[in-house]
Amino acid sequence: MRMLRQRLGSHLLTVSVVWLGAVACPSPQVDPVETGPVASDASPHVDAGVQSPDTGARRDLGIAIEDSGLSRDVSSVPVDASFAVDTGSALDAGPERPDSGLSRDTGPEVVDDLDALLDRWFADYNQGQSTDYLEDEGRHFVDGDAQAQDLPEHQYYENVSYGPFNRNRLDFWQPVSAEPTPVAVFIHGGGFVSGERQSLRQTGALRRLLSAGIGVATISYRWAFRGPRAALAAQIPNGSGDNQDTNGVRLDYILRDCARSIQYLRFRSADWNLDPNKVAVWGSSAGAGCALWTASVPDLAQEGHSDPVLQQSSRVQVVGHNYGQVTYAFQRWPALLGFDRDWLLNQLGNKQTSLTHLSVEDFTGTPLGRDLSTVLDYYQHLDASDPPMITVNNSVDLAQASITNASQVLHHVRGHYALFERCQGVGMTCAIRSRARNEGFEQDIVAFVIQRLADD
Numbered sequence: 001m002r003m004l005r006q007r008l009g010s011h012l013l014t015v016s017v018v019w020l021g022a023v024a025c026p027s028p029q030v031d032p033v034e035t036g037p038v039a040s041d042a043s044p045h046v047d048a049g050v051q052s053p054d055t056g057a058r059r060d061l062g063i064a065i066e067d068s069g070l071s072r073d074v075s076s077v078p079v080d081a082s083f084a085v086d087t088g089s090a091l092d093a094g095p096e097r098p099d100s101g102l103s104r105d106t107g108p109e110v111v112d113d114l115d116a117l118l119d120r121w122f123a124d125y126n127q128g129q130s131t132d133y134l135e136d137e138g139r140h141f142v143d144g145d146a147q148a149q150d151l152p153e154h155q156y157y158e159n160v161s162y163g164p165f166n167r168n169r170l171d172f173w174q175p176v177s178a179e180p181t182p183v184a185v186f187i188h189g190g191g192f193v194s195g196e197r198q199s200l201r202q203t204g205a206l207r208r209l210l211s212a213g214i215g216v217a218t219i220s221y222r223w224a225f226r227g228p229r230a231a232l233a234a235q236i237p238n239g240s241g242d243n244q245d246t247n248g249v250r251l252d253y254i255l256r257d258c259a260r261s262i263q264y265l266r267f268r269s270a271d272w273n274l275d276p277n278k279v280a281v282w283g284s285s286a287g288a289g290c291a292l293w294t295a296s297v298p299d300l301a302q303e304g305h306s307d308p309v310l311q312q313s314s315r316v317q318v319v320g321h322n323y324g325q326v327t328y329a330f331q332r333w334p335a336l337l338g339f340d341r342d343w344l345l346n347q348l349g350n351k352q353t354s355l356t357h358l359s360v361e362d363f364t365g366t367p368l369g370r371d372l373s374t375v376l377d378y379y380q381h382l383d384a385s386d387p388p389m390i391t392v393n394n395s396v397d398l399a400q401a402s403i404t405n406a407s408q409v410l411h412h413v414r415g416h417y418a419l420f421e422r423c424q425g426v427g428m429t430c431a432i433r434s435r436a437r438n439e440g441f442e443q444d445i446v447a448f449v450i451q452r453l454a455d456d
Contacts, residue, residue: 114297114298114374114381115298117371117374117375118297118298118300118375121252121371121375122252122256122300124238125238125253125256126164126305126307126310127238129163129164129307130164131164131306131307131308132164133161133162133163133164133168134161134308134309136160136161137157137160137161138157138158138159138160138161138169138171139157139158139159140155140156140157140158141155141156141157141158142155143155144156144173145158145173145201147201148173148201148206148207150207151173151206151207151210152175152176152207152210152211153175153176154173154174154175154176154210155173155174155176156171156172156173156174157171157172157173157174157272158171159171160172162219162260162261162264162265162309163257163260163261163264163309165222165240165241165242165257166240166242167220167221167222167223167241167242167257168220168221168222168257168260168261169197169219169220170197170217170218170219170220170261170264171197171198171217171218172215172216172217172265172272173206173210173215173216173217174215174272174273175210175213175214175215177213177273179273179275180269180273180274180275181213181214181215181273181274181275181278182213182214182215182274182275182278182279182280182453183214183215183216183217183265183274183275183278183279183280184209184214184215184216184217184279184280184281184282184449184453185216185217185218185219185261185262185265185279185280185281185282185291185316186200186205186216186217186218186219186281186282186283186287187218187219187221187258187281187282187283187284187286187287187288187290187291188200188218188219188220188283188284188286188287189283189284189285189286189287189288189323190285190286191224191285191286192221192223192224192251192254192286192355193223193224193225193226193244193248194244195286195287196220197218197219197220198218200216200218204446205446208446208450209446209449209450212450212454214280214449214450214453215272215273215274217261217265219258219261221241221254221257221258221261221290222239222240222241222242222248222249222253222254222257223241223242223243223244223248223249223254224241224244224248224249224250224251224254224354224355225244225245225248225354225355225357226244226245226248226354227245227350227354228350228351228353228354230245230246230248230354231248231353231354231355231356231357232353232357232358232359234248234250234357237249237250237252237253237357238250238253241253241254248354250355250356250357250372251328251355251356251376252372252375252376254290255289255290255293255294255328255376256300258281258290258291258293258294259293259294259297259300259314260309260310260314262279262281262294262312262313262314262315262316263300263301263309263310263311263312263313263314264309264312265279266279266312266313267308267309267312276312276313277317278317278453279315279316279317280316280317280318280319280320280449280452280453281294281295281316281318281319281320282319282320282321282322282445282449283320283321283322283324284322284323284324285322285323285324285325285410285411286324287322287324288320288321288322288323288324288325289321289324289325289328289378291319291320291321291324292319292321292324292378292389292419293328293376293378293381294314294316294319295315295316295319295378295386295387295389296378296381296382296383296386297314297378297381299313299314299315300314301313301314315387316387317387317388317452317453318387318388318389318448318449318452318453319386319387319388319389319390320389320390320391320392320445320446320448320449321389321390321391321392321416321419322391322392322393322445323392323393323395323411324391324411324415324416325410325411325415326379326414326415326416326418326419327376327377327378327379327380327415328355328376328377328378329373329374329376329377329379329380330352330356330363330373331363331364331373332377332379336379336414336415336418337409337412337414337415337418338414339400339409340400343400344409345360347403347406347409348406348409348410356369356372358372379418379419379422382419382422382423382426382428383426383427383428384426384427384428386426386428387428387429387452388428388429388430388431388448388452389419389423389428389429389430389431390430390431390432390433390440390441390445390448391416391419391420391423391430391431391432391433392416392432392433392434392444392445393411393413393415393416393433393434394413394433394434394435395408395411395412395413395434395435396413396435397412397413397414397435397436398412413434413435413436416432416434417432417434417437420432420437420439431448
């Protein structure tokens with residue numbers, strides 16, 4: 001029996017904001033480690049835990065790949081016209097709040113059985129699907145991954161199906177070990193409409209984790225819709241997700257896919273020599289949200305389910321949140337980021353609808369929308385039973401009047417401050433790495449994962 005948790009009720013607002021960059025506003029890229037605060041005039045970079053073991057120095061490989069692990073200045077990324085509306089005039093809309101004054105209006109405290117809500121919400125998650133995907137174990141390379149350089153001895157599994165849909169795929173690097181090994185799972189970013197799981201190869205994380213005797217998996221997941229019209233016209237929220245324009249999937253089911261990958265790895269633990277009690281997950285941007293949602297919800301295991309994967313635990317032992325969002329309960333964003341509500345909506349427009357299949361008004365003004373908001377609200381889900389968390393963002397804390405594109409809002413460092421404060425407030429073990437705040441851990445995400453898996 002999963003325990004019941006105390007939750008805050010959804011704080012209803014008449015306007016809401018959206019989340020995340022689409023193709024024209026991609027997620028920032030994973031970057032070599034920042035072992036301390038970055039100079040205030042530096043470009044915003046993403047630190048996903050890639051570090052030189054000798055010097056910790058920044059490495060610029062000169063390649064730009066979605067969420068690849070490489071430096072990228074997101075300040076010049078154009079705003080996608082599908083969700084940016086008159087950003088020139090929006091800069092003067094509404095009162096500006098101080099950079100450091102983050103309002104924490106989280107609404108009245110109520111008791112909510114999140115566990116029961118999730119059971120009900122995902123009752124049809126696997127409806128009509130067979131277990132034939134379990135026969136698709138991809139390709140196995142006993143001599144390791146020929147496309148990755150300088151890796152310790154390992155075996156490599158490519159394009160393995162972890163679920164029934166075409167995009168439920170993962171790659172896995174298995175270290176050579178006489179004993180079961182921990183495993184760390186990477187989830188790529190890209191606005192839920194782009195990005196590639198293979199981008200992990202472009203970072204040092206893979207080598208560092210394998211050198212520490214930790215298996216590594218990287219996953220793909222179903223796409224969301226790229227635009228709001230198709231999302232509002234969607235007949236079902238839980239489709240195939242093969243195409244961002246014709247069959248996108250609602251955000252809650254994408255998050256559920258990410259959790260399913262954890263369950264699949266536990267299902268394969270004996271075959272792949274994994275320790276099911278030592279599982280980490282981390283990601284960048286959209287992947288960071290997937291990781292933190294998976295880490296914060298109650299265990300999604302369903303005893304006796306016809307699919308043996310879904311019988312497995314979805315809980316993890318450590319989580320990394322790299323340049324992600326503060327929550328997908330979008331109505332919280334104005335208070336948690338300290339920005340004007342109308343200005344945020346004007347900046348980000350229809351992306352919320354693309355992800356939720358609901359208008360802004362219906363997301364906050366209908367029972368369906370309010371329940372969906374509760375399901376998506378990993379900020380609120382966090383409690384003392386959740387695993388150690390590190391959140392990383394080295395962007396400048398830009399004031400509202402200094403923001404020039406949606407990516408700067410979507411990856412704003414104030415969301416990380418809010419998550420860190422929430423984490424501390426509920427009694428979790430937590431760390432933050434940013435320009436202004438560095439608490440709880442002195443290194444990067446990969447080092448945090450390695451240390452926490454070794455400690456457990």
